[in-house]
Amino acid sequence: MSQYQGTVISALANFYWVFLEELDGYFLCTRRSLLKKIGKSILVGDLVIVEELDYKSHSAVISQVFPRSSILKRPPMANASQILLFFALADPPLDPWQLSRFLIKTESTHVPVSLCLNKTDLVSQEQAWQWQQRLQGWGYQPLLVSLSRQEGIEQLASYLLNEITILSGPSGVGKSSLINALVLDSSQKVAHVSGKLHRGRHTTRHVELFKLPNGGMLADSPGFNQADLECSPGDLAQFFPEVKPRLGQCQFSNCLHREEPNCAIRGNWERYEHYLQFLSEVLTEGIPESRESTFKVKMGYQGIKHFEPKLEFKKYRQNSRKQRQQDLQHLYRQDEDSQLDF
Ligand SMILES: Nc1nc2c(ncn2[C@@H]2O[C@H](COP(=O)(O)OP(=O)(O)OP(=O)(O)O)[C@@H](O)[C@H]2O)c(=O)[nH]1
Ligand SMILES: [Mg+2]
Ligand SMILES: [Zn+2]
CATH class of the missing domain: 1.10.40.50 (Probable gtpase engc; domain 3)
Known part of the structure; x- marks a missing residue:
């Protein structure tokens, strides 16, 4: 039986989009029941082995998950090599308490962290410079960019090169805009489904991993505005x-x-x-x-x-192949109908 190695690029409920390097393609996968039985979770960023490829429906089954080099809880992701904390200088306003809270939360993951401040176009040079000085006092060298003016993007791209980076930060700061600026390959977006609020504003609902054109991967994540601190006082x-x-x-x-x-x-x-x-x-x-x-x-x-x-015991039920096909068809239909987010 042929096996391929791949990277999980998005996950919803019990379905996973996996990118297979060797085939240069995306497959919608379920996980082998045994993995479920032994309580093996699958996260975006996981390196996996897939089998039972169905080229017609582009579906397959994940049979193994490789050991992880890092695990992040929020946003949930495996194997990130660095975190890019993304904030805006304005719209939403840059709040020092919120930024500080995010920094502490991020530092506590022990994954290397860098800071980027977007929307320099909305503030004066003087204001941007003051923030830069202030954050140097906090021990950071923030990169200042404007995605709408396309300023600072090259420097940012070189920082992301050959790394697996997760973007994290509050809602509305421009994380998805950065993905759009860097990920040229529109075919990738086929495997990614993003939600749309009634107001017409696109907002990210799930962690999604994108391949960067010159090497490396970048994960978009839903913005959250309150980072809770979960470390011991000491x-x-x-x-x-x-x-x-x-x-x-x-x-x-x-x-x-x-x-x-x-x-x-x-x-x-x-x-x-x-x-x-x-x-x-x-x-x-x-x-x-x-x-x-x-x-x-x-x-x-x-x-x-x-x-x-608390320990929890769940009954384990084997999913039949027929059931799997029905579930997949259901998902596809939903996707076609409404571009619903998974
Ligand atoms: N003025 C200005 N607006 C920007 C810039 N970058 C992004 N925006 C705008 O900011 C808004 C929010 O951008 P998104 O990329 O959706 O923000 P996000 O961080 O992905 O938000 P969530 O998905 O909700 O977490 C959009 O209207 C963008 O057009 C910038 O450099 N300058
Ligand atoms: Mg977004
Ligand atoms: Zn002391």
Whole structure:
């Protein structure tokens, strides 16, 4: 039986679009029941083996998933080699608290992060320059671009070359516009289905991975405006690059950098105020209502709550080939009818 290696470029429910390098084509796949049985999830970015290719309907079955080099929870993706945090200087306005929160959240994934600020055309040069200076003080060298004026795109493209990058950031900052500017191959877009709001504005609903023309891949992701912090209080300070060199110099090894004597971190740096706010959040964070049913709470060090997933057992049912074909046909029909997002 012939097997091919591929990359999962989008996922919805139990269907996956997989790009097969060797065939230079996209196949809509289900996963082998055994993978489901052993609880093996499949994420966008996963390297997989596919079998049972049906060239007529362009469908196949995923039979194996290779070990991952990285996993991101939100947006969900495997094997990203870097994160490009994308914000706009205006429209939506650049909010330092929101940006800081995203930066902390992103740093906590331990995947390398870079920052790009879009829409320089909407602010004065002076304002753009001030933001650049300010963010250097936060330990970042942001790249400033304007997609509508096509400024800074070459530099951005060279940064993305041969990497697997995920774009992350709030809604409306221009992430999908960047994909459109860089991904020339319109045939790729056939395998990608994007949603459309009633207002007529395109908004991304799912993570989708695109091949870049000169090598590398770039994932678009849905914007989200509130990044929740999920790290332990003792780890928080290491996610602020501007104080990283001073870590480990406090008198107490478990210093939380508030009132402790001989603290090397407490002081007058711009984001110290963010640090204190985020610290109080991670110290007191309650469990969101919606997660209560699937998580159990455990008390740990310094009375800090930890959430552990409750184990869940599901009945396992083998999908017949006939059922699979029906499901695929149903999906295709939906797609043709309404360009519905998966
Ligand atoms: N003025 C200006 N507008 C831009 C620029 N880049 C993108 N836009 C506009 O910003 C709006 C939002 O762009 P999108 O690319 O859809 O934003 P997104 O980040 O993908 O948004 P979500 O999918 O909701 O997360 C669109 O109307 C774009 O035309 C830019 O450089 N300057
Ligand atoms: Mg988008
Ligand atoms: Zn300290």
